[in-house]
Amino acid sequence: MSKLCVYILVCVLTVSDAYNVLLFFPFPGKSHAILGDGYVRNLLEAGHNVTYIASASSTINSYRLRQIDSSACITLFPKDMFNIDQKVNKESRSVSITTLMHSVYNYTLHIDAVQQLMRDPNEKFDAVIVEWMYNEIAAGLATVFDCPLIWSSSVIPHTMVLSLIGDNLNPAYTFHMQTKSRSFTLSKRIDQLFTTIKIQYERWSITREAEAIFRSVFEPILTKKGKQLPSYNEVRYNASFMLGNGNLITSDPVALPSNYKDIGGYHINEKADPLPQNFKTVMDNATEGAIYFSLGSLLPVRTMSEEMKAKFLKIFSNLNQTVIWKSDVAIHNVSKNVHVVNWAPQQRILGHPNCRLFITHAGLLSITEAVYFGVPVIGMPFFADQFNNINKAEWTGFGKNFDLSKNSLDDLEGVIDDMLNKPRYRQRAKEVSSIYHHRLITPGQELVHWVEHVIQTRGALHLRSYAMEVEWYQKLYLDLLAILLMALVAVLIIVKYTRSQVNIVVRKNKKTN
Numbered sequence: 001m002s003k004l005c006v007y008i009l010v011c012v013l014t015v016s017d018a019y020n021v022l023l024f025f026p027f028p029g030k031s032h033a034i035l036g037d038g039y040v041r042n043l044l045e046a047g048h049n050v051t052y053i054a055s056a057s058s059t060i061n062s063y064r065l066r067q068i069d070s071s072a073c074i075t076l077f078p079k080d081m082f083n084i085d086q087k088v089n090k091e092s093r094s095v096s097i098t099t100l101m102h103s104v105y106n107y108t109l110h111i112d113a114v115q116q117l118m119r120d121p122n123e124k125f126d127a128v129i130v131e132w133m134y135n136e137i138a139a140g141l142a143t144v145f146d147c148p149l150i151w152s153s154s155v156i157p158h159t160m161v162l163s164l165i166g167d168n169l170n171p172a173y174t175f176h177m178q179t180k181s182r183s184f185t186l187s188k189r190i191d192q193l194f195t196t197i198k199i200q201y202e203r204w205s206i207t208r209e210a211e212a213i214f215r216s217v218f219e220p221i222l223t224k225k226g227k228q229l230p231s232y233n234e235v236r237y238n239a240s241f242m243l244g245n246g247n248l249i250t251s252d253p254v255a256l257p258s259n260y261k262d263i264g265g266y267h268i269n270e271k272a273d274p275l276p277q278n279f280k281t282v283m284d285n286a287t288e289g290a291i292y293f294s295l296g297s298l299l300p301v302r303t304m305s306e307e308m309k310a311k312f313l314k315i316f317s318n319l320n321q322t323v324i325w326k327s328d329v330a331i332h333n334v335s336k337n338v339h340v341v342n343w344a345p346q347q348r349i350l351g352h353p354n355c356r357l358f359i360t361h362a363g364l365l366s367i368t369e370a371v372y373f374g375v376p377v378i379g380m381p382f383f384a385d386q387f388n389n390i391n392k393a394e395w396t397g398f399g400k401n402f403d404l405s406k407n408s409l410d411d412l413e414g415v416i417d418d419m420l421n422k423p424r425y426r427q428r429a430k431e432v433s434s435i436y437h438h439r440l441i442t443p444g445q446e447l448v449h450w451v452e453h454v455i456q457t458r459g460a461l462h463l464r465s466y467a468m469e470v471e472w473y474q475k476l477y478l479d480l481l482a483i484l485l486m487a488l489v490a491v492l493i494i495v496k497y498t499r500s501q502v503n504i505v506v507r508k509n510k511k512t513n
């Protein structure tokens with residue numbers, strides 16, 4: 001009887017293991033909102049309680065979800081920072097992304113509701129998940145709530161984030177996130193080495209600025225709690241885990257620390273609503289196939305020149321396929337195979353059997369969805385990892401890079417024609433899709449699993465890379481090199497001294513002879 005009671009008690013305790021998780025996703029971009037929403041959805045479905053600090057409120061309704069809106073930080077961004085016309089003509093203003101992110105994170109941490117949360121002694125969290133965007137200031141949230149820190153990285157594994165939990169990638173045989181070519185020639189390897197050093201130098205040079213913000217935010221709170229704030233470096237290099245947004249196809253095969261896992265694709269909601277009727281009719285009727293054209297959420301079509309719009313329309317009107325063009329502005333005089341829409345259920349369109357081609361800005365979410373549904377892509381990259389994403393797709397064989405700042409739009413028709421009529425692109429897209437889907441559990445389940453693993457093991461210390469305990473010069477064996485050099489110098493000195501002594505003796509002997 002008592003055994004049964006214990007058994008029941010154990011069952012109840014294991015089932016009711018709901019954790020309190022704090023999510024910090026301040027970057028005000030649509031794709032980042034989708035990523036944050038993916039965490040919210042998967043953690044709620046697993047029965048946990050979520051507090052979500054983000055620039056876009058989640059579309060999910062749940063009594064276990066508490067939201068803190070930080071969208072006002074959008075005012076920190078220059079207006080139309082992402083401008084198609086300027087990017088194409090290479091006239092982009094240079095904005096320091098790190099400085100911008102420092103102000104966004106600083107701003108968000110100072111919002112009243114966030115301050116209240118941090119100051120409330122009754123608030124308890126089992127883990128804090130912070131989106132990494134070119135800074136580590138918010139790592140202090142884990143210190144405030146005395147719980148493990150998990151990084152969420154919105155891209156594929158890259159040297160900047162991996163150095164936070166392990167080591168830099170070896171530049172001789174890995175690519176940097178913004179790389180534009182994929183080869184290992186000497187000049188390319190020098191370029192990669194130089195880039196890695198430059199990145200680390202830049203990160204090092206802004207540490208003081210970041211540490212000042214970190215102290216200004218967290219010192220008063222820790223002091224009030226009667227605790228001392230550890231140094232910025234102690235806190236930011238102390239994460240328990242990192243969840244990245246790559247997958248078997250989009251990420252390169254690189255050696256990763258045990259506490260890094262790629263869960264790219266977790267944002268895709270298999271249970272999402274089906275295609276709305278108006279889209280369904282258009283897609284079902286596209287017997288010659290449909291092309292979906294969207295440059296993502298950050299690059300508004302209103303920043304595209306009239307001339308470029310007209311050229312796109314002319315190309316599309318010559319096609320037998322149906323074209324769905326996602327645009328924030330109305331476009332007039334379109335031929336009847338072209339449908340301009342200001343919103344589109346992208347995943348459902350790509351998942352429709354008639355979808356034959358995706359023309360995209362090559363953002364990682366779009367590429368991941370193309371992989372998921374097995375649709376070939378033409379990528380028009382503009383910034384950040386988009387160049388690498390489409391280059392990887394081209395190299396893998398299911399995509400083509402059509403950089404608008406290099407290619408003339410006159411050539412687009414030929415490329416579309418190629419992609420539609422050469423079966424290898426579609427075949428390869430189906431192949432990469434089956435590689436993606438060949439897995440033990442879904443990325444969403446993996447997300448939940450690792451968050452729970454970190455919480456249950458109180459920080460997953462057993463997964464931490466020993467690289468965190470070794471200084472950079474020790475990793476490069478520069479200490480050994482120094483010892484060898486000193487030994488060499490010592491030997492040379494001894495040899496020189498002995499020779500001079502021998503010479504003296506020899507000379508003396510000569511004289512006496």
Ligand SMILES: *[C@@H]1O[C@H](CO)[C@@H](O)[C@H](O)[C@H]1NC(C)=O
Binds near residue numbers: 148458
């Ligand atoms: C580092 O993380 C572990 C596990 O979450 C935690 O116990 C420890 O207090 C943290 N140390 C610092 C300096 O933040």
Ligand SMILES: *[C@@H]1O[C@H](CO)[C@@H](O)[C@H](O)[C@H]1NC(C)=O
Binds near residue numbers: 319320
């Ligand atoms: C469109 O379809 C017609 C009739 O099937 C065909 O003759 C023509 O070559 C097609 N055009 C293109 C651009 O594929």
